Amino acid sequence: MPFLNRLFIWLGAAVVFALQCQAKTVTYDFNVTWVNANPDGLYERKVVGINGQWPLPVIEVEKGDRLVVNMYNGLGDKSTSIHFHGMYHFNTTDMDGPSMVTQCPVAPGQSITYDFMVNQNGTYWYHCHTDNCYPDGYRQALIVHDKDAYFNDMYDEEHVITISDWYHDLMEDIEPHFITLANPTGAEPVPNSFLFNDTTGLNIPVEPGKTYLLRLINIGAFVAQYFYIEDHTFRIVEIDGIYTEPAEADILYISAAQRYSILVTMKNSTDKNYPIVTVADSVLLDLISPDLQLNQTNWLEYNHDAAHPEAVMTVDVCSDLNPFDDITLVPHDKLPLYTNPDHKLEFTVTMDNLNDGAGYSFLNDISYVRPKVPTLYSVMSSGSLASNSTIYGEYTHPVILEENEIVEIVLNNADTGSHPFHLHGHVFQLVERYPSYGPTFYDHATGDPVAYDASNASTLPDYPARRDTFVVPPQGYFVIRFKADNPGVWLFHCHIDWHLTQGLAMTFIEAPTLIQERVKIPQQHYDICAAAGVAHEGNAAGNTADFLDLTGQNEQLPWLPAGFTAKGIVAMVFSVVSAFLGMGFITMYGISDLKKGGQGQDGSSSDENGAEY
Structure with missing residues (x-):
């Protein structure tokens, strides 16, 4: 039997080697610098460009290729990284990209190479995963073509479409005003506009009778959007890289980080052009300024010379837009439901204040705080202690x-807002969600939160849909399952970038001893740590002498004293501000009086520069 085991291992290695020999290497060289752009035609600002250009290049590979991205950080004033959203990174968790999780941040003037095999297919994207960097424009599509996709003979051409929210101010200027005493409710910064392929008013030329594959990606930082095409229906054939049985639909709800591929067949006429409509989910916005245009019109252009009508929008998003429910999709491979979970986890999302008065996000009362050593590097340097969760710090x-x-995750949402949760390194099965899409999705949030109750669970699907980003409804819950078949360090977090900044994240360390055996971190990555002044050995506190000693770890702030509330903080802030303003006015009045009647020792009146009044 030992001989047979070795034989199987040798054969497996031979197959892997043969496949790698057949694969081609696709290389991109990225010089990341600031450039100027005005994508909405309303305001020019600096954005993160690549090779002097913005929008950024779409990464395109074929299933089975080796992807190499050489990135040089030429920003000058910001550290950065790249996360390849939706890539599994089997045995290459070190190429996943989130700073202080699987790598150190890449400091200005430094270079990093990402190098991994792409043994999957579908629609993905890439973006910066260091601080609040990707809303400044560092995000774009990543497409993995598949010559064996079952729907290849069902369409004629394809188009990649990105949708996103857009801010006129730099993240470095917005973020300091977000997590602050002046914003105790944690109200998210409202975008200034919404983009469609990083522009507005776009025409997509089409021909009558043809069928097009549209790859839809929400690369925004915050706002989900509804998507539909006037007088057209479509068939969903992929979500988040997973092929589905064709499902007829006429409207989609696409949260931040979600992707859909749809087949749209054109009409047999060139009489008119048809609006492609995207509508921002305004329920997510605390404040909507009168000049914020929530709906955008772009066009399927059948006839360049025909009219390009604006979409007529008179709908109430909560009641009139009823999108297709993604949980009902059936995967094309018919992978059965994972049964009898070995590891059951239950978390509750809350938003609350800590003792600085600012608003934070929590999973089971823990707000993520990054460690002093990237978590993967703690795995690699901890030896036999790698399986002890203590070494990774309480607040990761x-x-x-x-x-x-x-693994089964039950995510209860005690918050009145929805949250799109993303798991790195995996897709997960969509087992259950309450409430479902449609008017009740938000109407439910008018009552008390409803937590998952296994005794009242609905009938589970035989072949549940799978994706890597799934929305937990306001005051509702979802249940997901996945197989821990990919040793690595993987974040599970809300993909609303503001909520990630507030700490809505946690870390899975999957098969840590196998990570040590299989992952080989390049020396260049360790050099990046040295350049950034970040330790690459030790526990979450940077302690290499005693991995169980977390003294000095980065910690969550203490809780507010009992009895304090967000409203109370606001009242206190305004009271204090009013008091200071009042004292200021009294002081100014007093000084003004002195200036009018006061005299110096020589009997004259003057200002600080000696000018006489």
Whole structure:
């Protein structure tokens, strides 16, 4: 039997080697610098460009290719990284990209190479994963073409479409006013506009009778959007890289980070052009200025010379737009439901204040705080202690998973806002969600939160839909399952970038001893740590002498004293501000009186420069 085991290992290695020899290498060289752009035609600002250009290049590879991206950070004033959203990174978790999770931030003037095999297919994207960097424009599509996709003979051409929210101010100027005493409710900054392929008013030329594959990606930082095409229906064939059985639909709800591929067949006429309509989910916005245009019109252009009508929008998003429910999709491969979970986890999303008075996000009362050593590097340097969650720090919210465990996550949402949760390194099965899409999705948030109750669970699907980003409804819940078959360090977090900044994240350390065996971090990545002044060995506190000693770790701030509320903080702030303003006016009045009647020792009146009044 040992001989047979070795034989199987040798054969497997030979197959992998043969496949790698057949694969081609696709290389991109990225010089990341600031450039200027005015995508909405309303305001020119500096954005993160690549090779002096913006919008950024679309990364395109074929399933089975080796992807190499050489990135030089030429920003001058910002550290950065690249996360390849939706890539599994089997045995290359070190190429995943989130700073202080699987790598150190890449400091200005430094270079990093991402190098990994792409043994998957579908629609993805890439973006910066260091601080608040991707809303400044550092995000774009990543497409993995598949010559064996079952729907290849069902369409004639394809188009990649990105939708996003857009801010006129730099993130470095917005963020300091977000997590602050002056914003105790944690109200998210409202975008200034919404983009469609990084512009507005776009025409997509089409021909009558043809069928097009449209790859839709929400690369925004915050706002989900509804998508539909006037007088057209379509068939969904992919979500987040997973092929689905064709499903007829006429409207989609696409949260930040979600992707859909749809087949749209054109009409047999060139009499008119048809609006492609995107509508921002205004329920997510605390304040909507009168000049913020929530709906955008772009066009399927059948006839360049025909009219390009604006979409007529008189709908109430909460009641009139009823999108297709993604949980009902059936994967084309018919992967059965994972049964009898080995590891059951239950978390509750809350938003609350800490003792600085600012608003933060929590999973089971833990707000993620990044460690002093990237979590993956703690795995690699901790030896036999790698399976002890203590070493990763309390506030990275670490959970150790064993190889091939079936993991079930119940996510209860005690917040009145929705949250799109993304899991790195995996897709997960969509087991259950309450409430479903449609008018009740938000109407439910007028009552008390409803937590998952296994005794009242609905009938589970035989072949549940799978994706890597799933929305938990306001005051509702979802249940997901995945197989821990990918050793690595993987974040689970809300993909609303503001909520990630507030701490809505946790860390899965999956099969840590196998990570040590299989992952080989390049020396260049360690050099990047040295250049950034970040330790690459030790526990979350940077302690290499005693990995169980977390003294000095980065910590969550203490809780507010009992009895304080957000409203109370606001009242206190305004009271204090009013008091200071009042004292200021009294002081100014007093000084004014002195200036009018006061005299110096020589009997004259003057200002600080000696000018006489």
